Amino acid sequence: MSTTHELVPLGSGWLMLADEQDDVRGMSVLDVRDHRVGEVEEILLDSEARRARLLVIASGGIMGLEQHHRLVPVDAVSRVRAHVRLERSDLHVESGFDYDPVPPGPVDYGPVYSYFGYTPFWEDGYRPPYFLDRRW
Template sequence: MTRTLELLPLAGTGFGLADDQDDVRGMTVLDVRDHRVGEVEEILLDADERRARMLVVASGGVLGLGDHHRLVPVDAVSGVRAHVRLERSDLHVESGFDYDPDLPGPVDYRAVYNYFGYTPFWEDGYREPYFLDRRG
């Protein structure tokens, strides 16, 4: 059975995150090799638990023009300090899934989780990540 769900952008929804520390918008994203991937532009959350589920990472472009926006599950975050560190390479993110909030219809988040190699948060066996491990 395929489950269609909607994740909401944190900005402008009126929802807050269950833990305010999970708000990493504006932070630089580095990959597993310390290469700059981009910046967290938005956080997508599930309204039921008010938990961050996807990061929208902006990269490329100048002054916001020509930016690429990619979806990255929070499960791919290995830690947060002065930046967000991922368990994947910049190339993995760059060849991943585009995010465009203006496109109609539901996004297939299962495909995003599968691409990154994680169990979707709505399935049995999902292990809740603590992506704000401040030791990383």
């Protein structure tokens, strides 16, 4: 089975989330220890279900210069209130996978899910931990 799946940036404008309340772009991201990780800059969603699958977390830099953009599965979100809280540390995110907004070819997101310890959304038995279930 192929592990390359077309994920579309929400910011591209041609595809909307199934539930607009799931748009957490611009929200601060805190880790499991209450350390600031960064901010949700973009959401990658699958074109079939129109569900968020990966967050693009921007961190570091000044006024957008020298920022790092890391991919984090939405499965790592423990809750959403005034900020997005992750089940992982800021160091775990920082050591993770870079986001390339214009990849040179098909992207295999399997290693991102594996690194964070989650089952990819395309595999049998995947149970979606979804944003609305975590707003409390």
